[in-house]
Amino acid sequence: MTKPLTKPLTKRVNDVRWAAVRMLLGTVGRLSDGIRIGYRHGFDSGSMLDYVYVNKARGRLGVGRIIDRVYLNAVGWRAIRARRELLKEVLREEIAQRGGAGREGAGHGGAGREASRRGASGEVFVLDVASGPGRYLQDLVEEYEPGTVRVECRDLDRAGLAQGEGLALERGLKGIAYAHGDALDPRPADRAPDVVVVSGLYELLLDDAVIAASVERLRSMLAPGGVLVFTTQTRHPQLEFIAQVLPNREGALWVMKCRPVELAEEWAAKAGFTEVASRREAVGLFTVTTARG
Known part of the structure; x- marks a missing residue:
C-alpha cells in the first residue's frame, strides 16, 4: 500500500x-x-x-x-573562466593565421596568406553574435596593434552592451564596437566576418533543430576561408540545482541542456563545414569547436 x-x-x-x-x-x-x-x-x-x-x-x-x-x-563558473581562456587561445590562432601579429610578436602567417585571408581593410574582423559586455574580447583587442583586429559585439541584452561600451571607453579601445542584435536572426555586417563566435548561447537552447539552423545560417555569413567558433556544454554536475533554484534573464528557472561534442560537430558537418575540430577546457565541462570550409 x-x-x-x-x-x-x-x-x-x-x-x-x-x-x-x-x-x-x-x-x-x-x-x-x-x-x-x-x-x-x-x-x-x-x-x-x-x-x-x-x-x-x-x-x-x-x-x-x-x-x-x-x-x-x-565548478560551473570555474569552467566558464577556463572556457574564456581557451576561446582567447583559439581566436589568437585564427588571427595569426590571417597575418595578425600581436604587440609583442609576429604573426604566424606569411604575406601571401595575409593578403588572401584578410579583408580589404587589412583588419581581421571578428563578430560575436551573443557577446554580452565582451570583456574577454576587449582583452584580446588590447593585445594587437590598432588596425589589426576589429571586433563587433552583438547581444539582445542592452544593459550588457552598455556595460561593455562603457568599459571599452574607459580602456580607450578603438577596435571594438557594440550593437543590439539577435544571434538567431543575425543581420549582415558591413562586410563578411573572418571569424564568427557563439559562446555560451547554445547551452541555453533546448531545441537541437534551432542550433543546427543557427550553425547553417552563420556559415552563410562568413567570408571565404572564414571560421565559426562555438561552445558546447557536454556535462555539468549541478544541473538540477540550477534548474530548481536560479532564475534566467527572463525570470524563469534556468534550464540547461548538455550535449555530446560529437553532436555539435555533426551540426557543423551537416551545415557544410569540411574542417571541424574541438578542444575541451581545463575543468572539463565545455568544448570549443572550430568549423571552416
Whole structure:
C-alpha cells in the first residue's frame, strides 16, 4: 500500500527542500554581489558572465564577500573562466593565421596568406553574435596593434552592451564596437566576418533543430576561408540545482541542456563545414569547436 505513495512523497520532500534553498539564496544569498546581479539580470546574462570573468569577491557585511567567493568558486563558473581562456587561445590562432601579429610578436602567417585571408581593410574582423559586455574580447583587442583586429559585439541584452561600451571607453579601445542584435536572426555586417563566435548561447537552447539552423545560417555569413567558433556544454554536475533554484534573464528557472561534442560537430558537418575540430577546457565541462570550409 505504501509503494504508490513513495514517488509523490519524494516529490513533496524535494519541492520543500528546493523551496528552502531558493528562499535562503534569495535572502541571505543577496549579501553576495554576484548573487544579487544574478537576481537582477539573470544568472545566464552577459552581466553575470562579466562578473564571473572578473572573479573578485564582493559583498555586504563581510559575510557577503565570503558567500561571493564560494559562489565564484562553483565548478560551473570555474569552467566558464577556463572556457574564456581557451576561446582567447583559439581566436589568437585564427588571427595569426590571417597575418595578425600581436604587440609583442609576429604573426604566424606569411604575406601571401595575409593578403588572401584578410579583408580589404587589412583588419581581421571578428563578430560575436551573443557577446554580452565582451570583456574577454576587449582583452584580446588590447593585445594587437590598432588596425589589426576589429571586433563587433552583438547581444539582445542592452544593459550588457552598455556595460561593455562603457568599459571599452574607459580602456580607450578603438577596435571594438557594440550593437543590439539577435544571434538567431543575425543581420549582415558591413562586410563578411573572418571569424564568427557563439559562446555560451547554445547551452541555453533546448531545441537541437534551432542550433543546427543557427550553425547553417552563420556559415552563410562568413567570408571565404572564414571560421565559426562555438561552445558546447557536454556535462555539468549541478544541473538540477540550477534548474530548481536560479532564475534566467527572463525570470524563469534556468534550464540547461548538455550535449555530446560529437553532436555539435555533426551540426557543423551537416551545415557544410569540411574542417571541424574541438578542444575541451581545463575543468572539463565545455568544448570549443572550430568549423571552416
